[in-house]
Amino acid sequence: MKRTVPLAIAIVAGFVLLVANFIPYAEDWSLTAQEWFNILAVGAMLLGGGNLIKLHLMKISSKKAGWGYSAVTILCFFLVIVVGLLQMGVHPSPNYPDFAWSGYVLEEGSGLWWIYAHMVVPLTSTMFAMLAFYVATAAFRAFRAKNTEATLLLVTAGIVLLGRTYAGVWLFEGWLPESMQWLRFDNLTVWIMEIPNTAGTRAITIGIALGVVATSLRILLGIDRSYLGQD
Amino acid sequence: MGVLTILYVSALTVAQSPEPPTNLVVADTPNDAGKSIDVNWTLSPSDIFAESASDTAIPDPEFIVASYHIERKTVASTDSAIISDENKQWRQVSESAAGEATFTDRTVLLGWSYEYRVNSVDNQGNQSTWAIATGSVAPSMQWFNGSKAWLAIFMFVFCGLVVFFVNAARSGKKLWVREIAGLSAIDEAVGRATEMGRPVLFVLGIQDINEIQTLAGLTVLSRVARTAAEYGAQIEVPTCRSLVMAAARETVEASYLAAGRPDSYQPDRIHYLTDEQFAFVAGVTGYMVREKPAACIYMGGFYAESLILAETGNYIGAIQVAGTAMPSQLPFFVASCDYTLIGEEFFAASAYLSGDPLQIGSLKGQDWGKLVAVLVLIIGIFLATFVSKSGNQDGTFKSSLDFMKDHMLGNAGLYPTIDENLEGDDS
Numbered sequence: 001m002k003r004t005v006p007l008a009i010a011i012v013a014g015f016v017l018l019v020a021n022f023i024p025y026a027e028d029w030s031l032t033a034q035e036w037f038n039i040l041a042v043g044a045m046l047l048g049g050g051n052l053i054k055l056h057l058m059k060i061s062s063k064k065a066g067w068g069y070s071a072v073t074i075l076c077f078f079l080v081i082v083v084g085l086l087q088m089g090v091h092p093s094p095n096y097p098d099f100a101w102s103g104y105v106l107e108e109g110s111g112l113w114w115i116y117a118h119m120v121v122p123l124t125s126t127m128f129a130m131l132a133f134y135v136a137t138a139a140f141r142a143f144r145a146k147n148t149e150a151t152l153l154l155v156t157a158g159i160v161l162l163g164r165t166y167a168g169v170w171l172f173e174g175w176l177p178e179s180m181q182w183l184r185f186d187n188l189t190v191w192i193m194e195i196p197n198t199a200g201t202r203a204i205t206i207g208i209a210l211g212v213v214a215t216s217l218r219i220l221l222g223i224d225r226s227y228l229g230q231d
Numbered sequence: 232m233g234v235l236t237i238l239y240v241s242a243l244t245v246a247q248s249p250e251p252p253t254n255l256v257v258a259d260t261p262n263d264a265g266k267s268i269d270v271n272w273t274l275s276p277s278d279i280f281a282e283s284a285s286d287t288a289i290p291d292p293e294f295i296v297a298s299y300h301i302e303r304k305t306v307a308s309t310d311s312a313i314i315s316d317e318n319k320q321w322r323q324v325s326e327s328a329a330g331e332a333t334f335t336d337r338t339v340l341l342g343w344s345y346e347y348r349v350n351s352v353d354n355q356g357n358q359s360t361w362a363i364a365t366g367s368v369a370p371s372m373q374w375f376n377g378s379k380a381w382l383a384i385f386m387f388v389f390c391g392l393v394v395f396f397v398n399a400a401r402s403g404k405k406l407w408v409r410e411i412a413g414l415s416a417i418d419e420a421v422g423r424a425t426e427m428g429r430p431v432l433f434v435l436g437i438q439d440i441n442e443i444q445t446l447a448g449l450t451v452l453s454r455v456a457r458t459a460a461e462y463g464a465q466i467e468v469p470t471c472r473s474l475v476m477a478a479a480r481e482t483v484e485a486s487y488l489a490a491g492r493p494d495s496y497q498p499d500r501i502h503y504l505t506d507e508q509f510a511f512v513a514g515v516t517g518y519m520v521r522e523k524p525a526a527c528i529y530m531g532g533f534y535a536e537s538l539i540l541a542e543t544g545n546y547i548g549a550i551q552v553a554g555t556a557m558p559s560q561l562p563f564f565v566a567s568c569d570y571t572l573i574g575e576e577f578f579a580a581s582a583y584l585s586g587d588p589l590q591i592g593s594l595k596g597q598d599w600g601k602l603v604a605v606l607v608l609i610i611g612i613f614l615a616t617f618v619s620k621s622g623n624q625d626g627t628f629k630s631s632l633d634f635m636k637d638h639m640l641g642n643a644g645l646y647p648t649i650d651e652n653l654e655g656d657d658s
Contacts, residue, residue, distance in 0.1 A: 021376075021379065022375060022376050022379055022382075022383055023374065023375060023376070024262060024263050024264040024265075024372060024373055024374070024375075024376055025264050025372060025374065027263075027264055028264075037441055040474065041439065041472075041473070041474055044472075044473035044474040044476075044477060045473050046473075047473050047476070047477060047503075048472070048473030048476060048503035049473075049503075051473075051476065051502055051503045052502070052503055052504070052505075054499075055499060055502055058499075066521070120507070123509070123510070123513075124507065124508075124509045124510070127509035127510075127512055127513055127539070128509060128535065130539065131535060131538060131539060134538045134539055134542040137542060138538060138541075138542055138563060138566040138567050139566070141545075141566060141567075142565075142566035201558050204558050204561070204573060204574045205574075206601070206604050207573075207574045207575035207601065208556045208558070208574040208575060208578070210389070210575060210597050210600045210601055210604070211556070211575035211577070211578030211579065211597065212443050212556070212578060213386070213389055213390075213600070214393055214578065214579075214593050214594070214596065214597040214600070215443055215446070215447055215578045215581070216443060217390055217393050217394075217593065218581070218582070218590060218593050219446065221394075221397075223397065223587075223589045223590055223593065224450060224581050224582070224585075224590060226449065226450040226453040226454075226482070226581055226585065227446045227449040227450055227453075227482065228481065228482070228485075
């Protein structure tokens with residue numbers, strides 16, 4: 001029963017969404033299914049939040065290494081909840097001036113906006129900026145000319161890198177005959193991106209699309225139940 | 232004198248009012264549930280975006296078209312429903328900006344009849360005369376979305392192939408599937424983690440449970456958790472979504488049960504971190520640097536965080552296996568991981584790992600579907616090349632190519648209509 005009901009829900013919801021794609025009358029069914037999912041997701045947020053608090057409280061109580069960070073996490077968790085629920089710094093909506101909670105919680109200058117703009121955004125940007133360094137180290141490893149394929153990759157990457165900058169034009173200025181202009185790195189870059197790269201990407205995309213359909217079918221027919229914890 | 236003044240002002244108003252739009256065509260929106268009507272018109276010559284505008288002198292900026300007013304009148308209702316007095320009169324339903332020549336009215340009722348008119352308004356607020364559509368239009372519902380007819384055909388063919396091979400497998404036919412190195416390496420990775428006494432990290436991506444990639448990731452998790460349970464290794468599953476955490480717990484618990492080690496199952500090792508993309512990455516990479524898992528497995532939908540995760544795993548010397556259907560993230564995984572499941576391999580993982588003949592049968596059907604796709608591609612390439620090289624824009628090959636592009640791969644419906652054929656003849 002514990003597995004049968006979720007399986008039935010998954011199969012029915014899957015077929016409803018499939019039918020809604022082809023039958024105009026059923027178009028709204030997919031929206032209804034999405035709304036139900038959103039309701040479940042909101043409910044699950046309590047589950048996730050509760051789990052987060054539980055784990056960090058356990059870490060604090062057992063004084064595990066780095067428990068101080070857990071204390072900071074829990075403090076921030078409740079701070080944001082309090083600031084958001086009490087709508088600190090939020091002005092009432094002009095339509096309902098007598099109700100303090102009627103304003104927009106993320107209005108500029110509010111407590112929650114301040115936390116978002118001055119803490120969440122800079123921290124997120126910092127993580128994102130680190131990506132540049134990771135790209136450099138990954139590229140260094142991937143472009144080492146160990147064999148024919150890696151050498152081809154290195155040469156192609158070099159052309160595209162230069163072709164995306166002014167160097168791709170500047171290197172060939174003044175000496176390359178008109179009939180050989182296609183050899184300029186900027187022109188080669190366009191060709192590489194439009195022909196071989198597009199062909200490769202489309203091949204992968206077609207494979208992915210067929211894989212998605214086959215996986216969906218396995219789930220709809222109840223052949224694959226491993227996502228429910230069954231073989 | 233007074234009469235003359237009035238006549239002068241009236242003449243000035245007419246002279247300064249913009250040209251009206253023309254060719255107003257109103258029709259029921261095709262392939263819908265009868266909830267909308269399409270209104271199309273040709274732009275006013277006073278509209279700078281109109282094709283005819285470039286042929287004439289540059290108009291005075293004060294008197295060029297700024298917008299179009301679309302008005303509607305309800306002329307009939309279904310059964311005995313009463314039309315309000317307001318709706319019996321012309322009333323504005325929308326305003327379109329200059330350059331826009333289409334509007335879809337989504338506030339209509341199924342079966343009711345409506346008339347439409349459109350005029351243009353210049354920057355001074357002067358209005359043109361009305362362009363009125365001939366006759367009334369009633370929205371109607373279609374029972375099948377004809378624009379997706381070929382999609383439905385391809386889907387039935389593909390599903391038919393899958394079902395055929397599933398049945399073939401059920402009847403005992405042996406089906407061969409090539410070895411997927413990335414999946415074969417999973418057992419090796421878990422074994423290595425067991426030997427080193429370190430945990431296995433499994434990341435299900437950052438998408439929610441309603442995404443097919445997350446479901447595919449869960450099927451791989453099921454197998455990894457079972458292997459980990461059999462070997463006695465610990466598995467750590469941080470998640471980015473609460474629902475994914477709940478599903479992952481069910482999956483891992485069932486795997487430990489199936490392996491006969493329910494006592495080793497630790498639910499707290501499958502935990503929620505945060506919905507925020509980079510905060511999640513910070514949490515996972517922090518764990519990786521502190522705990523140094525011996526194996527890192529990434530299966531699901533990833534975005535920019537893929538490289539940060541994989542490079543950190545590389546830095547700590549973990550054996551890494553990744554699988555995703557995000558084409559833009561695949562190069563990062565290929566560069567940083569030991570094994571990568573590319574696109575379809577990722578979706579084949581569940582069937583491959585289970586060894587279940589029924590699931591293997593679906594893989595076989597998938598391969599035949601690929602064959603159909605390749606055949607369509609080859610025919611399309613042949614037609615496009617022939618038409619391009621021959622320069623013949625009217626023949627059978629061109630018509631066939633257009634049919635493939637517009638109908639089989641586009642949204643133009645099952646077959647060309649009479650109007651399309653006539654248009655083709657005109658050209």
